[in-house]
Amino acid sequence: MDGTLLETMRTTLRGPVVGPEDPEYGRARTVYNGMIDKRPAAVVECHDTADVMAAVRFVHDNGLEMAVRGGGHSGPGLALSDGAVTIDLSPMRGVRVDPATRTAQADGGATLGDFDHATHAFGLATPAGIMSTTGIGGLTLGGGHGYLTRRYGLTVDNLVSADVVLADGTFVAANPGEHSDLFWALRGGGGNFGVVTSFDFDLHPVDTVGVAITLWPLELFHDVIRWYRDFLPQAPDDLSGFFAALTVPPGPPFPEEIHGRKMCGVVWSSTADPDELGETLAVVGEPGPPAFHFTTPMPYPALQTMFDALMPTGLQWYWRGDFFDRITDDAADVHASFAEKLPTDLSTMHLYPVDGAAGRVGPDETAWAYRDARWSGVIAGIDPDPANAAALREWAVDYWEALHPYSMGGGYVNFLGTGESQDRVRATYRGHYDRLAEAKRTYDPHNLFHANQNIEPAPPH
Known part of the structure; x- marks a missing residue:
């Protein structure tokens, strides 16, 4: 993009347009993953x-390439x-809570910290x-799972509406009554369909949780x-x-004698009475004596900031992921082998539970295609x-290649890595891909939004 086009773009926008010659360019092109070193033609801070x-209309009308940044966490x-x-969208971080309806509206650049701060004030x-x-934007569009998923479902199961800017720069609301096909696709289909400028969510009573x-x-x-x-699972x-x-x-809270040791473990959380978690987890010695066990009540936002x-x-960062409906003994052997080979102190593997309430949503209700999964796994070199x-x-x-034969074939779209194949994207969406x-x-139709794990437009009828 030449200087004239860059200046023209600046005249059309309220927010700054940062180009390669600007002193803010280094900051503007920094994302969470330090392994990423890309040089965009411009960063439009909306x-x-x-x-x-x-901005979208300008990109569309001038035949430019485009990417979208929410919180900038994309691996x-x-x-x-x-x-x-x-x-x-990172300047757009507002969150508005309606405690009467137990809903919240979050702007497309809001982080989970922004969201939790606003909702926790109301115990939600x-x-x-x-x-x-x-x-919150990228996490939601990929489906979204976390500590509350077994109790209250995926993030997309709690999405009730979204405001979307389409590829030609026009604006629509997507919800069950308006553009319902788009609303279905947004709930797990990633950033393929437009720029979501705000999300409306249902909220649930969550205040102090039990953590172990x-x-x-x-x-x-x-x-x-x-x-x-x-x-x-039971x-x-x-x-x-x-x-x-x-x-x-x-x-802290780990004692000095176990610092730096390779271990396996579970990070527990409970939305039941926090004082009962210790009794619930009295069974943790069954597989063998733990080297460390710690329980405490904690405000939910504190749990979210723990890491x-x-x-x-x-x-x-470099990561890969898969879904699993079981953990076989052979898969356990793979996990154990690679746990011994953790290449650095921060590298890790997590198995996040996606059963419970998430597993009881109908398989076709959202674009998330793995309602029969029990775990969403991620392998992360850090x-x-x-x-x-x-x-x-x-x-x-x-690690991923050794474990993949024991998976369900596809992975959580937010855990797909760099350079994943189109077959891999199809496997992630299973029978939902054609829809x-x-x-x-x-x-x-012209795939303007292709800087993602891309879903190609269906050919014309």
């Missing part, structure tokens, strides 16, 4: 929906494309992620994961717990040092 409409760095215009929350720095962390030595890995796979929806392979961080300091912006980027990727890919492609043809 202040309101009118800015988004004008593959899809918020940026070399030579493209990034529509940056909706299921969304495990880190407050995550953008249990860690076991790696020599108990097989016994622990087999116990976990049997215990959690537990009440109030209880959630994600399984992890990890290196124990050097700090923020451990995982700041700028680390090197480290601050760019020199370790290749090692992170190699470990994550090798999504039809919606794509209706709302984005």
Whole structure:
């Protein structure tokens, strides 16, 4: 994009347009994953929906390339494309709560921290992620799971309406009564259909939650994961717990004698009476004595921020994911083998439960195609040092390739990595892909929104 076109764009927008020659360019093109180093032609920092409409229309009318940034947490760095215009929603972070209807409206650039801060004042929350720095937009459009999923479903199960700027710069509301085909596609279909400038969510009573962390030595890995796979699915929806392979961080609440040790563990949370969690988890010794077990009541936003300091912006990330309906003994062997090979102290594997309330939603009600899954797994190579980027990727890919035969075939779209194939995207959407492609043809027939895990428009009839 030449300088004249850049200046023309600046005259049409309220928010700043940051180009490669501007002193703010380095900041503007920074995303959460430090492994991403892309040089967009411009970053349009939108202040309101009118800015988004004008920016999309400008890109469309001038035949430019485009990417969209919400919170900027995308692991593959899809918020940026070399030579493209990034529509940056991060200045749009407002959240409005209606306690009477138990609903909240969040702007497209809001983070989970913004959302939780606003809703917690009223003792309310909706299921969304495990880190407050995550953008609510990208998380929601991919489906969204978190600590509250077994009790209250996926994030998209709680989405009631969305405001969307389409590929030609026009604006529509999408909900069950208006553009219902678009609304269906937005609930799990990723950023393929437009720029969502605001989301309306149902909220649920959540205030103080019970939180626990249990860690076991790696020599108990097989016994622990087999116990976990049997215990959690039959537990009440109030209880959630994600399984992890990890290196124990050097700090509280962990005692010094286990700092730096590779372990397996579960991060538990409960929406039942927090004082009862200790009794509920009295069984954690069944697979073998834990090296560490800690329980405490905690305000829900504090739970959401628990890992923020451990995982700041700028680390090197490479991840891959899959869905699982079971954890076989052979899969447990794979997990145990790669847990011993964690390449850096921050690298990890998580199995997030997506059963309970999420599993009772009809398979065709949303674009999320894995209502029969029990776990959404992610393998993440993480480290601050760019020199370790290749090692992170190699470990994550090798782990994923060894584990994939035991998966359901597709993965959570927000956990797909860089350079995933079109077959992989199809597997993620299963039989919903063709319906999504039809919606794509209706709302984005020329595939302007392709800086994503892309769904190609269906060919004309």
